[in-house]
């Protein structure tokens with residue numbers, strides 16, 4: 237069986253070093269707000285290319301803290317509109333509504349599966365104050381066009397970089413392209429902890445200070461509370477794990493790119509649509525999405541031949557029960573993606589032989605209608 241994602245195998249690659257890191261924390265006596273966390277914040281800011289990095293509990297908190305931070309600083313106000321892709325993972329949208337802001341869902345381009353700059357422009361109103369781009373599936377969704385739209389309309393540009401650690405736009409990394417960026421270190425992400433973790437990167441020192449305060453009960457000074465904050469921390473063990481794994485991230489992303497190359501060059505089946513190729517460096521292949529009108533048939537066929545695949549994501553955000561007001565909205569491109577997307581396995585431990593086997597299976601597949 238070729239697993240969709242073999243986390244055990246991935247983490248076994250660096251097991252000795254990770255065990256050493258954990259032991260270091262155990263014997264340090266410091267489990268929160270210690271050296272590992274501040275070292276990771278420094279390492280990750282350097283890696284992404286920002287002046288500031290603030291660790292936090294998870295990716296959803298990172299997104300929420302950025303938005304709350306801008307509200308506390310007076311840059312955003314409750315009720316302001318935030319543009320966000322309609323086909324994102326639900327966390328992007330939940331962060332917006334939890335911060336008291338209004339998500340404006342915008343359709344992606346079917347060729348790239350990323351938010352459409354043209355549709356962003358069409359969706360701007362008097363109330364629009366920010367654009368949240370999501371580098372979905374590990375592919376850079378930033379463009380000069382989006383930067384110009386934000387510049388012209390004075391909109392904040394926030395990146396959801398949960399799926400794209402290490403990705404580039406030209407010579408800058410995603411996570412350094414807008415005003416602030418949120419990162420998730422959920423175990424299955426390209427840079428994954430052994431539990432939950434998240435971070436905010438930004439060059440805005442005032443925002444960094446505010447999110448750090450918000451993540452610590454709104455307290456900058458012990459026993460003094462400036463905001464009604466959250467408790468959202470990156471703990472020392474996770475930070476030590478991330479310090480270890482960050483060193484290997486670029487090499488692991490290169491392995492992902494190699495696997496993706498095998499799929500891109502090899503898959504030739506009329507019933508399968510491959511996403512358009514991204515410019516060099518602009519995809520770290522968190523996932524390898526393909527589209528087919530006969531998804532169920534392909535999913536079953538691959539499983540029957542020992543290959544696990546997953547759908548990202550089966551139900552679009554606007555169809556979820558938690559957002560009843562969005563349920564009647566129509567997003568045809570998003571719906572098309574959600575009804576035809578299937579993700580092939582891609583990971584640093586998948587072998588080239590396995591990838592070639594998947595290619596020949598997909599090429600021999602005939603959809604049963």
Ligand SMILES: *Cc1c(COP(=O)(O)O)cnc(C)c1O
Nearest residue numbers: 294295296325327328398420422
């Ligand atoms: C994983 C993910 C998140 C949330 O991260 P958590 O750490 O699970 O809270 C946010 N946005 C996107 C696009 C994600 O894939």
